[in-house]
Amino acid sequence: MTPPRPSVLADTLTWSFRLLFALVALLAGAWLVRGIQRVPADSRAVVTRFGQVIRTAGPGLLLTWPSPVDTVVLLPSQGRQVQFSPEALESGSAFASGVQELPGAGFAPTENARENTWFFMTGDGALVHLRTMLFYQIDDPVAFVTAGDHIEPMLRRAIIAAAVHLCAARSLDGILVARPEVAGTPRFVTQREQFARELVGEVNRRLRDAASKEGGMGIRVARVDVVPSIPLGAKEAFDAVLTVGQQVERSLADARTTVEARRQIAEQSRERELDDARAVAEESVHKAQERSALVLSLGHSPPLDRGTVVDQLYRERVKAVFGLAGRVDAVPMNDHARTLISGASP
Numbered sequence: 033m034t035p036p037r038p039s040v041l042a043d044t045l046t047w048s049f050r051l052l053f054a055l056v057a058l059l060a061g062a063w064l065v066r067g068i069q070r071v072p073a074d075s076r077a078v079v080t081r082f083g084q085v086i087r088t089a090g091p092g093l094l095l096t097w098p099s100p101v102d103t104v105v106l107l108p109s110q111g112r113q114v115q116f117s118p119e120a121l122e123s124g125s126a127f128a129s130g131v132q133e134l135p136g137a138g139f140a141p142t143e144n145a146r147e148n149t150w151f152f153m154t155g156d157g158a159l160v161h162l163r164t165m166l167f168y169q170i171d172d173p174v175a176f177v178t179a180g181d182h183i184e185p186m187l188r189r190a191i192i193a194a195a196v197h198l199c200a201a202r203s204l205d206g207i208l209v210a211r212p213e214v215a216g217t218p219r220f221v222t223q224r225e226q227f228a229r230e231l232v233g234e235v236n237r238r239l240r241d242a243a244s245k246e247g248g249m250g251i252r253v254a255r256v257d258v259v260p261s262i263p264l265g266a267k268e269a270f271d272a273v274l275t276v277g278q279q280v281e282r283s284l285a286d287a288r289t290t291v292e293a294r295r296q297i298a299e300q301s302r303e304r305e306l307d308d309a310r311a312v313a314e315e316s317v318h319k320a321q322e323r324s325a326l327v328l329s330l331g332h333s334p335p336l337d338r339g340t341v342v343d344q345l346y347r348e349r350v351k352a353v354f355g356l357a358g359r360v361d362a363v364p365m366n367d368h369a370r371t372l373i374s375g376a377s378p
Contacts, residue, residue: 066098074112076170078105078177085174105177113167113254118188119150140264151263152195158204158262162195165257166235172250179249186242186249187235191256194234198227208260231256 070093071077077089079096080103091109096102108114139161141148151161166187170176176183199207206223209215235253243249 063098067096067102069094069096069104071106074109076107076109076173078107078173079103080105080177085177088173107170107173107176110169110171113169116166116168116184116187118164118166118184118191121184121188139261149192152199154199154204154207155201156203158210160199160204160207161261161263162199163259163261164191164195164231166191166253167255167257168251168253170250171252172248175248175250179247183249183251186239187251187253190235190238190242191231193238194231197234198230202227204262208262210262228256228258231258 069077071089071091073091075091077094078085079087079089079094081097081101083103086102094104096104139151141151141159150163151159154160168187179186202223203220204210205215205217205220207227208224215221232253232255235256239249239251239253
């Protein structure tokens with residue numbers, strides 16, 4: 033007895049389920065492959081699972097559950113330094129959009145206290161403006177990831193507090209060269225050289241104090257670049273004198289360049305005119321010598337007589353005529369018929 037054949041609908045359902053299973057398996061494989069990542073040689077990785085840190089990894093191949101299960105945060109290695117500008121957090125203020133776009137005008141305090149953040153009072157009652165750039169290293173990646181967005185505001189508060197403390201303990205000449213007559217004083221020179229190093233130590237001390245109370249952020253400041261300047265007023269006068277001096281030097285340099293260029297052009301023109309004159313004179317002399325050579329030779333060469341000169345001139349003229357002729361027909365001497373010489377027009 034022949035078994036019943038499966039229906040077309042059953043075959044369709046079977047192949048549909050097979051294709052659906054293959055598609056699901058392909059999507060699952062693609063999702064799992066996203067969990068394979070490469071950590072560069074100069075970086076470290078912190079793996080979080082649903083927001084909780086579970087492990088850290090160094091350079092190499094990293095296998096994790098794909099997002100949204102695991103999240104990988106890449107951080108610089110411990111030897112690398114991260115650059116941070118505290119003024120970047122104030123990019124929307126009037127100070128950043130106004131004064132910073134005109135560096136030649138200097139820095140002036142305003143009525144808005146928030147815009148006077150980076151002006152500090154020195155120990156001798158003067159006012160100094162500081163522009164700082166921090167470079168920090170990540171010692172604890174777990175604490176760094178946990179701190180998150182609180183790191184940069186904390187660094188800004190620490191650098192401001194440290195600058196207030198150090199500026200109050202120094203005079204203006206101990207931070208920058210304000211008076212040239214005392215610029216070489218050993219005490220002021222030492223203070224200016226140690227200002228950035230002491231600022232690094234003061235910031236790290238405040239970060240440690242904050243870590244003991246609120247929890248660490250896993251960073252350590254390695255270097256601070258400081259650019260001090262005096263406020264608008266004295267700086268405006270100094271800049272005006274410097275600008276005028278630079279303009280004078282630039283004008284003198286341009287004048288020297290113009291004079292030298294014109295001198296070179298005149299020298300080249302003179303040499304070119306002299307060369308052209310010499311060439312024309314030599315050519316005229318050669319032509320005159322060629323034209324007078326035959327006449328002059330009559331008095332110096334006895335064998336030459338009038339007949340010889342006439343024969344030579346005749347040969348030269350006939351040669352020129354033959355050079356213009358396209359065809360030459362020879363006719364016997366006794367034939368009194370006309371001779372036609374066809375050729376190009378002279």
